[in-house]
Amino acid sequence: MSHEVTYNQDKQRYEIYVDGTLAGLTQAREDGDVIVFPHTVVFDEFEGQGLASRLVAGALDDVRTRGKKIVAECPYVARFVEKHPEYADLLV
Numbered sequence: 001m002s003h004e005v006t007y008n009q010d011k012q013r014y015e016i017y018v019d020g021t022l023a024g025l026t027q028a029r030e031d032g033d034v035i036v037f038p039h040t041v042v043f044d045e046f047e048g049q050g051l052a053s054r055l056v057a058g059a060l061d062d063v064r065t066r067g068k069k070i071v072a073e074c075p076y077v078a079r080f081v082e083k084h085p086e087y088a089d090l091l092v
Contacts, residue, residue: 003051005058014059016042016051024051026059026077034069034092037077056080060087 004017013025024042028035037059042051056077063070069092072078081087 003054005055005062007059007062014055014062016055016058018046018049018051024055026055026074028059030068033067034071035063036071036073038073040074040076052076053080057084060090063090 002019005014006017007014007028008025012029013027015025016023022043023046024040026040027038029038030036040052040056042055057080060070060081064087068090070077070081070090071092072081081091
């Protein structure tokens with residue numbers, strides 16, 4: 001089973017694909033050098049596979065590569081950053 005996290009700029013979201021099928025997304029509204037994460041979802045048929053964690057990690061890795069900061073409005077993203085302090089430097 002292959003996983004891929006991509007940034008969909010047109011829809012302002014990061015998406016995770018499992019074997020080419022969209023499995024979930026995290027909204028990512030850009031505001032200058034800050035990306036606001038208001039909501040994350042993994043579709044029902046893909047729950048329980050750790051995809052939300054892979055999705056958020058992939059999104060935050062991309063944010064870091066792009067030299068941006070984040071606002072974690074989404075409770076899942078906020079908890080993820082709390083549990084993974086290596087991403088805390090991305091918070092505004």
